[in-house]
Amino acid sequence: xxxxxxxxxxxxxxxxxxxxxxxxxxxxxxxxxxxxxxxxxxxxxxxxxxxxxxxxxxxxxxxxxxxxxxxxxxxxxxxxxxxxxxxxxxxxxxxxxxxxxxxxxxxxxxxxxxxxxxxxxxxxxxxxxxxxxxxxxxxxxxxxxxxxxxxxxxxxxxxxxxxxxxxxxxxxxxxxxxxxxxxxxxxxxxxxxxxxxxxxxxxxxxxxxxxxxxxxxxxxxxxxxxxxxxxxxxxxxxxxxxxxxxxxxxxxxxxxxxxxxxxxxxxxxxxxxxxxxxxxxxxxxxxxxxxxxxxxxxxxxxxxxxxxxxxxxxxxxxxxxxxxxxxxxxxxxxxxxxxxxxxxxxxxxxxxxxxxxxxxxxxxxxxxxxxxxxxxxxxxxxxxxxxxxxxxxxxxxxxxxxxxxxxxxxxxxxxxxxxxxxxxxxxxxxxxxxxxxxxxxxxxxxxxxxxxxxxxxxxxxxxxxxxxxxxxxxxxxxxxxxxxxxxxxxxxxxxxxxxxxxxxxxxxxxxxxxxxxxxxxxxxxxxxxxxxxxxxxxxxxxxxxxxxxxxxxxxxxxxxxxxxxxx
Numbered sequence: 001x002x003x004x005x006x007x008x009x010x011x012x013x014x015x016x017x018x019x020x021x022x023x024x025x026x027x028x029x030x031x032x033x034x035x036x037x038x039x040x041x042x043x044x045x046x047x048x049x050x051x052x053x054x055x056x057x058x059x060x061x062x063x064x065x066x067x068x069x070x071x072x073x074x075x076x077x078x079x080x081x082x083x084x085x086x087x088x089x090x091x092x093x094x095x096x097x098x099x100x101x102x103x104x105x106x107x108x109x110x111x112x113x114x115x116x117x118x119x120x121x122x123x124x125x126x127x128x129x130x131x132x133x134x135x136x137x138x139x140x141x142x143x144x145x146x147x148x149x150x151x152x153x154x155x156x157x158x159x160x161x162x163x164x165x166x167x168x169x170x171x172x173x174x175x176x177x178x179x180x181x182x183x184x185x186x187x188x189x190x191x192x193x194x195x196x197x198x199x200x201x202x203x204x205x206x207x208x209x210x211x212x213x214x215x216x217x218x219x220x221x222x223x224x225x226x227x228x229x230x231x232x233x234x235x236x237x238x239x240x241x242x243x244x245x246x247x248x249x250x251x252x253x254x255x256x257x258x259x260x261x262x263x264x265x266x267x268x269x270x271x272x273x274x275x276x277x278x279x280x281x282x283x284x285x286x287x288x289x290x291x292x293x294x295x296x297x298x299x300x301x302x303x304x305x306x307x308x309x310x311x312x313x314x315x316x317x318x319x320x321x322x323x324x325x326x327x328x329x330x331x332x333x334x335x336x337x338x339x340x341x342x343x344x345x346x347x348x349x350x351x352x353x354x355x356x357x358x359x360x361x362x363x364x365x366x367x368x369x370x371x372x373x374x375x376x377x378x379x380x381x382x383x384x385x386x387x388x389x390x391x392x393x394x395x396x397x398x399x400x401x402x403x404x405x406x407x408x409x410x411x412x413x414x415x416x417x418x419x420x421x422x423x424x425x426x427x428x429x430x431x432x433x434x435x436x437x438x439x440x441x442x443x444x445x446x447x448x449x450x451x452x453x454x455x456x457x458x459x460x461x462x463x464x465x466x467x468x469x470x471x472x473x474x475x476x477x478x479x480x481x482x483x484x485x486x487x488x489x490x491x492x493x494x495x496x497x498x499x500x501x502x503x504x505x506x507x508x509x510x511x512x513x514x515x516x517x518x519x520x521x522x523x524x525x526x527x528x529x530x531x532x533x534x535x536x537x538x539x540x541x542x543x544x545x546x547x548x549x550x551x552x553x554x555x556x557x558x559x560x561x562x563x564x565x566x567x
Contacts, residue, residue: 005246005247006246006247006248008042008043008116008245008246009114009115009116009140010042010043010114010115010116012114013113013114014114024114033077037077038077041075041076041077042075042076042077042116042117042242042245042246043076043077043079043114043115043116044071044076044077044078044079044115044116044117044118044119044238044241044242044245045079045080045081045109045110045113045115045117045118045119046064046067046068046071046078046079046080046081046118046119046121047081047083047106047109047110047118047119047120047121047131047134047135048060048061048064048080048081048082048083048121049082049083049084049085049086049102049121049122049123049124049127049131050064050082050085050121051085051087053085053087053090053091054085054086054087054090054123054124054127055087055089055191055194056087056088056123056124056147056194056195056196056197056203057085057087057121057122057123057124057127057147057196058194059147059194059195059225059226060121060123060147062231063121063145063147063230063231063234064080064121064234066231066232066234066235066238067119067121067145067234067235067237067238068080068238069235069238070234070235070236070237070238070239070240070241070242071119071238071239071241071242072238073235073238073239074238074239074240074242074243075242076116076117076238076241076242076245078238079113079115081109081113083102083105083106083109083134084098084101084102084105085102085124085127086098086099086102086124086125086126086127086130087124088124088125088126088448088475093443093444093445093447094443094445094446094447094448094473095124095125095126096126096445096446096447096448096473096556097443097444097445097446097447097542097545098126098445098541099126099129099130099133099282099556100130100133100282100545100549100556100557100558100561101541102126102127102130102131102134103129103130103131103133103134103137103561104134104561105134106120106130106131106133106134106135106138107133107134107135107137107138109134110134110135110138110140111138115140116140116141116245116246117140117141117142117143117241117242117244117245118135118138118140118141118142118143118241119142119143119144119145119234119237119238119241120132120135120142120143120144120145121145121146121147122144122145122146122147123146123147123148123195123196123203123207123225124196124203125196125201125202125203125206125275125476126202128144128146128203128206128207128209128210129206129279129282129283131144132144132210132213132215132251132283133282133283133286133557133561135215135251136251136252136255136283136286136287137286137561139250139251139252139287140245140250141241141244141245141247141249141250142215142241142250142251142344143215143216143217143237143240143241143244143344144210144215144216144220145216145217145220145233145234145237146196146203146206146207146210146216146220146221147194147195147196147225147230148195148196148207148222148223148224148225148226148227148230149195149196149197149198149203149204149222149224149225149316149317149318150162150191150192150193150194150195150196150197150198150224150225150317151192151193151195151198151224151225151226151318152198152316152318152319153165153189153190153191153192153198154189154192155185155186155189155190159316160186160189160190161190161197161198161199161310161311161316161477162190162191162197162198162199162477163190163197163199163201163475163477164199164201164310164311164477164478164479165190165310166186166190167451167475167477167478167479168479169182169183169186170183171453171454171459171464174421174453174456174459175456175459175460176460193224193225193226194225194226195224195225195226196225197476197477198224198316198317198318199309199310199311199316199317199476199477200270200271200272200273200307200309200310200311200312200313200317200476201273201311201475201476201477202273202275202276202279202475202476202477203476204221204222204272204273204309204317204476205267205270205272205273205275205276205476206273206276206279207220207221207222208221208266208267208270208272208326209263209266209267209272209276209279209280211266211326211327211330212259212262212263212265212266212326212330213254213255213259213260213262213263213283214254214255214259214341214342214343214344214349215251215254215255215343215344216237216344217233217236217237217240217344217345218326218327218343218345218352218353218356219233219325219326219327220233220237220326221325221326222317222320222321222325222326223321223325224317224318224321227321240344240345243346244344244346247346249342249344249346251287252287253342254341254342254343254344255283255284255287255289256289256341257289258338258340258341259338259341260280260283260284260289260291261295261299261338262330262337262338262341262349263280264280264291264295264296264299265299265303265333265336265337265375266326266329266330266333267280267375267376267377268299268300268303268305268374268375268376268377269303269304269305269306269307269329269332269333269375269376270305270306270307270309270329270376271305271307271309271311271312271313271371271376271392271394271395272376272377272476273475273476274377274390274391274392274473274474274476274484274485275473275475275476276377276476277293277296277377277390277485278473278485278552278555278556279555280555281553281554281555281557282555282556282557283555284555285554285555285557285561285562285563285566286557286561286562286563287563288563288564288566289563290566292553293379293387293388293553294379296377296379297378297379297512299375300374300375300376300377300378300379301374301375302336303333303336303374303375304333304365304367304370304371304372304373304374304375305370305371305372305373305374305375305376305394306329306332306333306364306365306366306367306370306371307320307329307363307364307365307371308362308363308364308365308371309363310477311395311476311477311478311479312371312376312392312394312395312479313371313394314362315362315363319360319363320363320364322359322360322363323358323359323360323363323364324356324357324358324359324360324364327352327353327356328353328356328357328358328359328364329358329364330349330353330356331353331354331355331356331357331358332358332364332365332366332367333367334350334353335367337349339353371394372393372394374393376392376393376394376395377390377391377392377393378390378391378392378393378509378512379512380483380507380509380512380513380514381512381513381514382513382514382515382516383495383515383516383520383523384469384486384495384496384499384505384514384515384516385483385486385487385495385496385514386487386488386494386495387487387488387551387553388485388487388552388553389469389483389484389485389486389487389514390483390484390485391481391482391483391484391507391509392479392482393509395478395479395480396465396479396480396481396482396509397465397480397481400465400466400467400481400507401481401507401508401509401510402507402508402509402510403430403432403467403481403506403507404504404505404506404507405430405431405432405467405504405505406428406430406431406432406501406502406503406504406505407431407432407434407499407500407501407502407503407504407505407516408425408426408427408431408432408433408434408501409434409435409436409499409500409501409503410433410434410435410436410452411436411437412435412436412437412438412442413435413437413438413443413447413449413472416435416449416452416453417453420452420453420455420456421453421455421456421457423457425455425457426501427455427457427458428458429458429461429463429466431466432466432467432468432469432505432507433452433466433467433468433469434468434469434470434496434499434505435449435450435452435468435469435470435472436470436471436490436491436496436497436499437471437489437490437491437532437534438450438470438471438472438473438489439471439472439486439487439489439490439491439492439494439534439551439552440489440545440549440550440551440552440556441489441491441492441533441534441546441549442471442489442490442491442492442532442534442535443472443534444534444535444542444545444546444549445545446471446472446473446489446552446556447472447473448472448473448474448475448478449470449472449473449474450468450470450472450473450474450478450482450483450484451468451474451475451478451480451482452468452470452482454466465480465481466480466481467481467483467505467507468480468481468482468483469482469483469486469496469505469507469514470483470484470486470496471484471485471486471487471489471490471491471494471496471552472484473485481507483507483514485552485553486514487551487552487553488551489551489552490531490532491531491532491533491534492551493527493531494527494531495516495523495527497526497527497530497531497532498516498518498522498523498526498527498530498531499516500526500530503516503517503518504516504517505517534546544558545558548560550562
């Protein structure tokens with residue numbers, strides 16, 4: 001470790017003259033732990049987002065046992081505790097509504113208890129960023145361990161990735177090119193093991209970010225969930241957190257400005273999820289670092305896209321692991337990274353990735369043979385998104401990167417699904433589908449509704465992509481010419497609320513423009529008359545959310561949780 005030893009935080013709970021110090025020891029005895037179990041040892045929290053309602057994280061109780069083995073081996077005392085679990089499949093309207101609540105649970109659970117270091121167990125989309133946000137705010141030594149990706153699916157010899165291929169085949173079902181029997185058979189083939197989505201969706205992207213930020217051990221992101229090396233990684237993290245807990249290498253010292261820039265470059269190089277932008281801004285905000293959208297776009301233009309994974313490429317996370325994983329990919333772009341950043345290993349990033357080789361050159365391309373010379377994400381501006389909108393060019397149609405079309409407008413998610421397949425819908429393949437009221441306030445919670453379905457009558461013509469725009473998010477597993485995160489959102493008086501059927505909209509990705517062809521005065525008048533406030537809540541968390549959530553360009557965090565430096 002490169003940092004000097006520090007006194008144990010847990011001493012404040014046990015070495016105290018008041019009665020509660022004595023009672024805390026008595027409570028340990030009630031659990032079967034005598035003084036030799038913990039006396040003089042660092043107490044290591046295992047912050048677990050396990051839940052049977054979150055299938056991606058349903059194996060984390062077993063993984064926690066591996067962490068405990070490592071903690072015991074290194075002379076620590078492990079204490080597992082639960083926090084809220086966010087399962088993308090089951091939670092309505094979206095887990096994003098509760099990401100900040102989980103981060104608060106993590107922060108308060110850490111700070112309120114006698115913990116000297118903490119291992120963060122996550123996996124499903126929002127659990128990983130929420131863990132990192134909470135740990136950043138608590139700011140004690142922490143290591144991230146994710147549950148790992150699922151094994152590859154397979155149907156009739158075709159390798160499948162959840163949920164990129166479920167979206168692709170759902171389109172074919174609506175188009176009539178596969179049968180209901182095919183669809184039922186696919187359901188049993190696509191999610192076939194523990195773990196999170198095995199495409200480069202949000203879960204895989206955030207696991208990659210954990211490594212790039214220096215908050216996870218090298219190699220953590222890509223090991224399949226059911227591979228025995230996942231448990232070995234968890235055990236190693238248990239040993240390492242004991243060593244880390246006796247230093248001052250806290251998240252605030254690891255997650256520096258240059259560490260975030262390294263992470264942004266990695267997101268571009270892997271063709272990562274659009275959601276990564278929101279999560280990185282939020283995590284950085286907890287340690288007082290501002291990440292403007294302009295920085296993401298600037299770094300995209302100088303970072304090659306190298307990782308050939310769905311939805312932007314061909315392969316899956318299992319292949320990424322066999323190819324060398326994140327260390328090999330980061331070594332490919334090492335000339336673009338700050339290699340001096342210290343990580344949870346106690347070593348620098350440069351030391352961690354030195355000599356790491358890519359074994360499958362078609363999975364991890366070289367800088368001289370990239371999938372694209374620019375990164376996977378782009379930031380758009382214009383009168384339709386004054387503070388920004390996001391598109392993933394690597395997963396979009398090249399012929400739609402510059403496009404002008406007539407707006408076909410849906411007022412909200414319900415309106416969209418009520419009318420999208422109406423045979424009388426006035427729509428052509430050249431039109432632009434627009435959905436309002438999908439943002440942080442309007443939905444609420446900014447659900448993954450941005451992957452607007454192509455109208456069935458258009459699918460019947462063989463078309464599989466159209467320009468789509470909303471203030472919602474889309475799953476990292478999704479694809480197409482989809483513009484998301486239009487900010488400010490329509491329910492916050494944003495320009496999206498002004499769009500009407502028949503308006504001309506221009507998308508110009510090379511020049512980073514998104515514009516509505518109406519005058520400024522007409523725009524202002526329409527916003528005043530058209531936009532609707534988000535749903536009203538009288539109590540509880542949704543009431544709190546509606547009053548304190550920031551917009552997408554600020555990370556959708558609560559204003560009172562961002563560092564004082566950014567208030």
